[in-house]
Amino acid sequence: MQRTMTIVALIVSLAASAAAYPVVPVYEDRDVAADCANADPASELAGVGGDFELTADPQDPEGHLLYVSNMADGASSLVLARLDGTTGQVLQGSLTTIATNFDGQNDNGPEFVMQRDGVIGVIYSGIGGVHGVFRPQIPANWNQFQFDVFGNPIRNDNPPVLTNTSDGAYPTVSLHIPQQSDTYAQFFGSCSSRCYGNLYGGVTTDVSLQMASLGLTVSSTAQSPREGYVFMSACDLAGACGLYEGLITSGGIFFPGSVQKLAPLLRAVKLYGLAAARHPLTGSTVVFSLVESATTAKVWGQSPTGGVLKLIGSVQIDAGTHFRVELNDSEVVLNYLVFSGPDTGNYTVPVTAVGGNLAVGTNRQISTVAQGAELDWLPAANRWALYYRSSDKLKRCWVTP
Numbered sequence: 001m002q003r004t005m006t007i008v009a010l011i012v013s014l015a016a017s018a019a020a021y022p023v024v025p026v027y028e029d030r031d032v033a034a035d036c037a038n039a040d041p042a043s044e045l046a047g048v049g050g051d052f053e054l055t056a057d058p059q060d061p062e063g064h065l066l067y068v069s070n071m072a073d074g075a076s077s078l079v080l081a082r083l084d085g086t087t088g089q090v091l092q093g094s095l096t097t098i099a100t101n102f103d104g105q106n107d108n109g110p111e112f113v114m115q116r117d118g119v120i121g122v123i124y125s126g127i128g129g130v131h132g133v134f135r136p137q138i139p140a141n142w143n144q145f146q147f148d149v150f151g152n153p154i155r156n157d158n159p160p161v162l163t164n165t166s167d168g169a170y171p172t173v174s175l176h177i178p179q180q181s182d183t184y185a186q187f188f189g190s191c192s193s194r195c196y197g198n199l200y201g202g203v204t205t206d207v208s209l210q211m212a213s214l215g216l217t218v219s220s221t222a223q224s225p226r227e228g229y230v231f232m233s234a235c236d237l238a239g240a241c242g243l244y245e246g247l248i249t250s251g252g253i254f255f256p257g258s259v260q261k262l263a264p265l266l267r268a269v270k271l272y273g274l275a276a277a278r279h280p281l282t283g284s285t286v287v288f289s290l291v292e293s294a295t296t297a298k299v300w301g302q303s304p305t306g307g308v309l310k311l312i313g314s315v316q317i318d319a320g321t322h323f324r325v326e327l328n329d330s331e332v333v334l335n336y337l338v339f340s341g342p343d344t345g346n347y348t349v350p351v352t353a354v355g356g357n358l359a360v361g362t363n364r365q366i367s368t369v370a371q372g373a374e375l376d377w378l379p380a381a382n383r384w385a386l387y388y389r390s391s392d393k394l395k396r397c398w399v400t401p
Contacts (some may be wrong), residue, residue, distance in 0.1 A: 002322075004320055007297070009246065022179055027089070030101060033233075034397075035397060035398040035399075036395055036396065036397035036398075037078070037089075037395070037397075038089075038190070038393050038394075038395060038396075038397055039088055039089050039090060039387060039393075039394040039395055039396035040089065040090040040393055040394040041089060041090075042092040043393075044081060044090045044091070044093070044094065045067075045069075045081060045090060045394055046094055046392070047071070047260075048069050048071055048079055048095075049071065049072050049073075049107065050069045050070030050071055050073070050102075050106055050109050051069060051070060051106055051107055051109025051110070051372075052067060052068065052069035052109065052374070052387075053067075053068050053069070053109070053110060053111060053112055053374070054067050054083070054177060054374055054376045054387060055064070055120075055177055055189045055376070056085070056177065056376070056377065056378065056379050057082075057120075057142065057241065058114060058118065058120060059118070059120065059135075059138075059139065060085070060142060061378045062085055062380060063080050063085030063086075063378065063381075064083060064084060064085045064091075064142070064378025064380070065082070065083035065084075065085060065088070065376070065378065066080065066081075066082065066083075066120075066142075067080065067081040067082070067083055067090065067109050068080050068081075068098075068109075068112065068122050068249075069109060069110070070102045070104070070106070070109045070110060070124070071102075073105065073106035074103065074106075074156050074284075075101075075103045075105075076102050076103075076104070077097050077099060077100045077102060077157075078097070078098050078099040078102050078110055078124060078133075079095055079096065079097055079098070080095070080096045080098050080102075080143050080145060080198065081094045081095045081096070082094035082095075082142060084275050084385050085378055085379070085380030085381060086378075086381045087381075087382050088378055088381065088385050088387075088396040088398075089396065090394065094143070096143040097156065097157055098122065098133055098143070098145040098396065099122075099124070099126075099131070099133050099157050099158070099159050100156070100157045100158060100189070101126045101127065101131065101157075101158050101159070101214065102124050102125065102126055102131075103125060103126045103127050104124070104125030104126070104170060105125075105170070106204045108125060108170045109124065109204030110122045110123065110124035110171075110179075111123050111124070111171045111172065111173045111253075112173070112178045113132075113171075113173060113178050113181075113184055113199065114178040114179065114180050114181070115134075115149075115178050115181070115199060116167075116181060116182050116227065117137060117180075117181065118137060118180060119135065119136070119137050120134070120135055120178070121133060121134035121135065121145070121149070121199075122134075122145060123162070123171040123184065125169065125170045125171070126161065127165050127167070128161040128165070128166075129162065129165030129166045129168070129169040129186075129189055130161065130162050130165040130169050130170070130171045130186050131159045131160065131161050131162065132148065132149050132150075132159060132160075132199065133145045133146070133147070133148070133154060133159040134147045134148065134149055134164050135147070136151070138336070148160055148170065149162060149199050149200060150200070150209045150330070152302075153257050157401055162201075163182065163200075163202075164197045164198065164199040164201055164202055164203060164204050165186060165187060165189065165191035165204075165393075166190040166191075167288065168188050168189040169186045169187065169188050169189030169190070169191065169195075170187055170188050170189075170313050170340075171184060171186050171187060172185045172186065172187055172194070174224075175183065177326065177327060177376075177377065179225055179277070179278070180200050181223070181227055181246070182199050182200060182227065183196055183197070183198060183199075183223060183224070183227060183228055183392040184196070184197065184198075184199055184223075184365075185221075185223055186204065186218075190206075191204070191206055192206055192208045192209055193207055193208035193218060193221065194208075194221045196221075196223065196230050196248050196251050197248070197250075197252075198250060200395065201250070202249075202251070202252070203250065203251055203252030204252060205230075205249070205252050205253060205254065206252070207221050207230060207232060207246075208219070209238065209380075210246070210253060210254050211232060211234050211244075211246075211259070214259060215236055215237055216234040216235065216236055217234060217235050218219050218232050218233065218234045219233050219234065219235070219340070220232070220233045220273055220274045220289075221233075221273035221274060222275050222276045222287070223276065224245065224276055224285060225276060225277060225278035225285055226253070226285070226306060228247050229245055229246070229247050229248075229306070230245065230246055230247075230248060231243065231244070231245055231262075231274055231276055232244045232245070232246065232274075233265065233274060233289060236329045240262045240264070241264070241265040241266065242261045242262070242263060242265050243261070243262050243263045243265065243274075243289065243300070243309055244259060244260065244262060245258075245259070245260055245262050245289070245306070246259040246260075251314060256376045261308065262302070262307075262308050262309040263300065263309040263310075263311070265289075268310075273288070273289070273290035273323055274287065274288070274289055275287070275288045275324065275325040275334070276325070277325045277327050277332045277334055278304075278327075279331075279332050279351065279353060279358065280327060280328070280329050280330060280331070280332075281330055281331075281353040282304075282353050282357075282358065283304035283358060284301050284302060284304055284358060285290075285301070285302040285303075285304070286299065286300070286301060286358065287299070287301075287302065287309060288300075288308065288323070288325065288327075288334050290317070290321070291322065294316050295317055295318060296315070296316055296317070296398065297315045297317050297323075297349070298311060298313075298314050298391075299311075299312050299314070299315065299334075299349075299351060299358075299360050301358045312351075312358050312359075312360060313359075313360030314360075315334075315349050315360060315363050316363065317334075317336060317347065317349075317363065318338045318341070318343050321336040321337055321338050321339075321393075322337045322339070322376065323335060323336035323337070324336075324375075326375050326376070327377070328377040328379070328384070329379070330353075331350045331351060331352045331353075331361075331401075332350070332351045333348050333349070333350045333351070333353070333375070333384075333401045334346040334348065334349040334350075335348050335375045335401075336348075336349075337370040337371075337373065338370055339370050339371065340361065343365075344368065344370055345346070345365050345366075345367055345368045345369065345370055346365070346366050346367040346369060346370055346373050346375070346386060347363060347364060347365050347366065348363075348364050348366055348375065348399075349361060349362070349363050349364070349399035349401075350362075351401045355397075361401075364400075364401060366386060366399040366400070367386050367397060367399065369386075369390075371388070371390050372388050372389055373386055373387065373388040374386070374388070374401070375399070383398050384398070384399050384400065384401055385398055385399065386399045
C-alpha cells in the first residue's frame with residue numbers, strides 16, 4: 001500500500017489578514033528519488049568521512065559547486081573539492097586541503113558563509129572557538145581559500161579563530177546557499193543558546209540572555225535575511241507567546257527599542273525550529289515556524305523592509321524533524337528530514353510567488369534517505385539535486401521539490 005501525507009497549499013496575499021488558516025488535507029502519491037548516480041566516479045573523496053556542505057560557487061560563471069568537509073571526527077583537516085555544475089559530479093584532481101586545525105563533532109562540520117561584499121568563506125569549530133578561512137573577492141583560483149576574515153594571508157593552513165567567539169563554540173547558518181551577510185550565529189561555548197555576531201568582531205549577542213532581561217523566555221531563533229536582525233519565538237511570564245524580532249549590536253545587546261512582537265502564537269506555544277530566507281521574486285522574507293511536539297509548520301511572510309508577520313499557510317509534517325531552508329531563482333524551499341519510523345525520508349515544501357503573492361506548495365517526499373542527505377540547487381543544470389553518502393560513495397539524485 002502506498003503511504004500518504006496530508007498537505008495544504010494556500011495562496012494568500014501578504015496583505016491579507018493573519019487569521020487562523022485551517023490545515024486542509026489533500027492526498028497524493030509520494031515522489032521518491034529514482035534518478036540517482038555516483039557523484040564521485042573517480043573516488044576523489046575516498047577517505048573523507050566528515051560532515052559535508054555544498055554550495056553553488058557564486059563567483060564561477062560556469063556554475064560549478066564547492067564541496068567542503070572535515071576529514072573525520074575530532075581533530076582533523078578541512079578539504080575542499082569542486083563539482084561539475086551540469087552533471088553534479090566531483091571533478092578529478094580537485095581535492096584541496098584548506099585548513100589543518102578543525103576540532104569538533106562530526107555532525108557539526110564546516111559551514112559556508114558569504115560576506116556582504118560577496119567574499120565567500122568557510123567557518124568551522126576548532127581550538128578556541130569558531131575559525132574562518134576566506135577566498136579573495138577576485139580569486140586567482142577557485143580553491144584560493146588562503147586568507148582570514150580581514151583579507152590577511154594565512155600560513156601553514158592554520159586559520160585563526162574569529163575575534164568574537166569562545167572555546168567549544170560551533171558555527172551555524174540558516175541556508176545551504178549562503179546569503180550575503182556579515183552576521184553569523186554560533187552555539188555552545190559561552191553561549192546559553194544562540195549567539196549572533198559580526199564576522200569582523202565585536203561582542204556576540206546571546207539571544208536567550210537578552211530576551212530574559214525583558215521577561216521573555218526564548219524557545220527558538222533564526223537569522224533574518226535583513227542584516228543584523230534575528231527572529232525569535234518567546235513567551236512572557238504570563239504564558240503569552242509570539243514571534244519576535246530584534247536588531248543586534250556590536251556590543252552584545254539588542255539595539256534599544258528594536259525588539260518587537262511580530263505575530264502572536266497560541267498561549268504557551270513553544271517552537272523547536274525557526275528558519276527564514278528572502279524570496280527571490282518578491283523580496284519578502286519567508287519564515288517557517290515548527291511547533292514543539294506537534295505536526296504543523298506555519299509559513300509566514302514579511303515585507304522586504306520588515307514589519308509584522310502575515311500567516312500565509314500551514315503544512316502538516318512529522319513531529320521532531322530536522323529542517324533547513326533552500327532557494328533557487330524562483331522559490332524558497334523548506335527541506336525537512338524524518339529520521340525514523342514509517343515516514344523516514346527527505347521532504348520538501350516550496351513557497352512560490354503567484355501574482356506577487358506568496359503561495360505555499362505541496363508537501364512532497366523526494367527520497368527515502370534522511371541521514372546526511374543535502375538538497376542543493378545547481379544553477380548551471382537548472383535542477384535540484386539531493387546528495388548523500390552510500391557505501392562510502394557520494395550519490396547524486398535529481399529531484400523535484
